[in-house]
Amino acid sequence: MTINTLSHESAIDKCEELAALVDRHTDSQGNGIHATAIDSLEFTRECNPAATMPGVSEPLLAIVVQGQKELWLNEETFRYGVAQYLVLSVDLPVSACVTQATPTQPYLGFKLKLDPAQFCEIIAHTQPCVSQKEPVKGWFVSDAEPSLIDCALRLTKLLDTPQHVSFLAPMIIREIYYRLLMGEQSEAVRQIAAAGSNMQRIAEVIKDIKADLTKPLRVQAFAEQVNMSVSSFHRHFKTVTSMSPLQYQKQLRLLAARQIMLAENADAVQAAYQVGYESNSQFSREYARMFGAPPIRDVERLRTAEIVIR
Numbered sequence: 001m002t003i004n005t006l007s008h009e010s011a012i013d014k015c016e017e018l019a020a021l022v023d024r025h026t027d028s029q030g031n032g033i034h035a036t037a038i039d040s041l042e043f044t045r046e047c048n049p050a051a052t053m054p055g056v057s058e059p060l061l062a063i064v065v066q067g068q069k070e071l072w073l074n075e076e077t078f079r080y081g082v083a084q085y086l087v088l089s090v091d092l093p094v095s096a097c098v099t100q101a102t103p104t105q106p107y108l109g110f111k112l113k114l115d116p117a118q119f120c121e122i123i124a125h126t127q128p129c130v131s132q133k134e135p136v137k138g139w140f141v142s143d144a145e146p147s148l149i150d151c152a153l154r155l156t157k158l159l160d161t162p163q164h165v166s167f168l169a170p171m172i173i174r175e176i177y178y179r180l181l182m183g184e185q186s187e188a189v190r191q192i193a194a195a196g197s198n199m200q201r202i203a204e205v206i207k208d209i210k211a212d213l214t215k216p217l218r219v220q221a222f223a224e225q226v227n228m229s230v231s232s233f234h235r236h237f238k239t240v241t242s243m244s245p246l247q248y249q250k251q252l253r254l255l256a257a258r259q260i261m262l263a264e265n266a267d268a269v270q271a272a273y274q275v276g277y278e279s280n281s282q283f284s285r286e287y288a289r290m291f292g293a294p295p296i297r298d299v300e301r302l303r304t305a306e307i308v309i310r
Contacts, residue, residue: 007146011083014149019066021156022108033111037162038169041155044109046098053302054095054255054291056210059114059192061180062086063144063152067107068100073139074242074251080141083149087114087180089192090138090203090240091210093251110152112176116200119192122177136188136199138240148179201226202240206248213253214276219245253277254290261299268295 026034026045034043046067068081072095080086081100088094101107155172158165180189191199205222222245223233237245257271266274272283284294291298 008083008143010146011144011149014146014153015065015083018153018156019108022065037159037165040113042111044111046101046107047103048101049098051097054093056091056255057088057094058091060088061112061114063110065108065110069096069098071096076242078141083144084141085144086141088139089199091206092138092241093255116192118177122181123190136191140185140188142185151176151179198236199240202237209249213256217246217249254287
């Protein structure tokens with residue numbers, strides 16, 4: 001216990017140094033998510049507690065370096081703060097809220113998009129035999145080891161020497177992947193890319209669902225596609241995503257419809273049709289249940305409030 005406590009305190013100390021760097025790189029850019037010269041790396045900055053709109057997040061590593069945050073996935077809530085990190089292993093519909101931030105001490109986050117192919121390569125060299133255990137969740141929050149924060153520090157420092165980014169950044173990112181594979185959530189991380197793993201098979205189905213939201217959901221066909229029984233497929237899908245296949249498709253459809261109405265100025269009927277709804281009344285009912293208001297009122301509220309999707 002003492003070692004773990006000392007390790008976490010060391011990680012917090014390293015986060016102070018990382019926070020100073022992220023603050024410097026984002027200070028002139030304001031609130032939001034900011035791209036960097038390293039393709040897969042982004043920084044988050046929020047000067048006041050703020051909620052973000054629901055969206056579909058791709059696989060990522062997100063480290064809190066200053067402040068606190070909450071994330072909602074279906075009916076589950078995750079809270080994490082300084083020197084803690086979130087990993088999403090598959091595409092998931094999530095909402096987030098910064099709960100601790102001020103203009104002088106803004107919320108600061110380090111985000112790295114994850115590439116399953118890179119995990120696969122590292123696994124092949126370090127852990128070629130992956131056991132097939134019970135289904136693993138497609139997300140987790142953990143305390144960061146000092147070694148992981150150190151990698152994030154070195155990657156961020158590279159932004160000050162852009163001439164070295166192309167050569168050194170891939171090495172440091174590879175080390176970050178390795179640290180995740182060696183961490184306390186190694187089983188879940190390995191499942192991201194392990195050939196034939198249950199998570200990878202569910203990720204294959206998720207990709208197909210996202211590719212065409214208008215298609216009727218055929219659970220039997222998906223189960224056969226990934227060589228599972230229907231009951232096993234349901235169980236694994238719900239463990240990975242925290243929802244059933246039908247709930248998952250429904251949330252993606254509603255999120256896509258909301259985006260269509262906001263970005264294309266489409267009405268509810270047009271948006272419902274574009275995402276695969278045949279019944280307008282069903283669309284309005286499910287939309288209101290998810291977003292707290294019927295489509296027209298919800299979109300008007302968002303436009304009035306000038307909420308930026310990020």
